[in-house]
Amino acid sequence: MAPVGEIGMPCSNHKTTPKEQQESERRLRTIVVGDNAVCADCRLPIQFRNAWASINLGAYLCIQCSGVHRSLGVHLSKVRAVAADDWNSDWVDNMERWGNTRATAFWEAKPPQQRPEATQGATSASRPMVDFIRAKYAERVFAAEGVEPGDWLLYAPLANGWARHFDEESKSFYFSNGTETTWEVPLHAQLPPSESPLWWSGNEGWLEKKSGGHDGQSKMKLMQKWDKRFFVLDKCGTVLKYYKSDEAFRKREEPAGMVELRGASVFVKEAKGDLVRFTLLAPDRQLKLRAPMAEYRMWASALRPLVGDVTDGPAAMSDDD
Ligand SMILES: [Zn+2]
Structure with a gap:
């Protein structure tokens, strides 16, 4: 079973081979364009040479926001520099499968009413931006509700203390509240639809x-x-x-x-x-x-x-x- 609380897509952790890195770089050079060339969190423009990425969430980030992602912990976000780090090929697969358009559709399904402004060239994210990113990923204030995407083979919290888990052996999801375990999602574990959240950083x-x-x-x-x-x-x-x-x-x-x-x-x-x-x-x-x-x-x-x-x-x- 995946560690409780871990989210996003699985990521390999073998050492990248030179041939793999060469192929990864070729692929990455072509995908930091369009929505992917704008930081998923603060919306500052990014390019292949200065972009960062969350390889389990499939989102492209600026350097400031990547620092905040790192502080969330690797169970929530695993960050790599697009140009400067070595890339395993399955990480590039994740980035291709998701990317910023899909990441935003999921993580900002209930669009925030306010978005902190970012400053190009700042050395670190502002406090409102840190709060925003934490609210977005750790507290899931804006995220789509219900069961998570099928390619996220990991844990998903549900209502009333229930959570979805993945059983590696049978490759199936199961649902548990700590005492009961079922293969079908129970009615009272389903999250209620909620209204667009009112959120600000204070x-x-x-x-x-x-x-x-x-x-x-x-x-x-x-x-x-x-x-x-x-x-x-x-x-x-x-x-x-x-x-x-x-x-x-x-x-x-x-x-x-x-x-x-x-x-x-x-x-x-x-x-x-x-x-x-x-x-x-x-x-x-x-x-x-x-x-x-x-x-x-x-x-x-x-x-x-x-x-x-x-x-x-x-x-x-x-x-x-
Ligand atoms: Zn950013």
């Missing part, structure tokens, strides 16, 4: 929050100031929390404030130099915030699935300072 970091100075209270206005607060949006959470400090957050102290993001919107008030001032307008309260452009961009990207596109605020929104 974010955390410092923002400056304006305090005091309620509109029309001129005396209070004198007491307006910007306080640095540590903001946290959990992955897939809908509540933005802020804390007095990052330490308060790490120590799991109560947040200093919370905003429910469903029904909220974000308006940019002003972008001056590198500093962006923006307003988070929720049904029950508003937060006036500011951050350097790079930080602001990360927040806008993390908040977008919840609050929609960030717009310039209507004139009536602005106050006079």
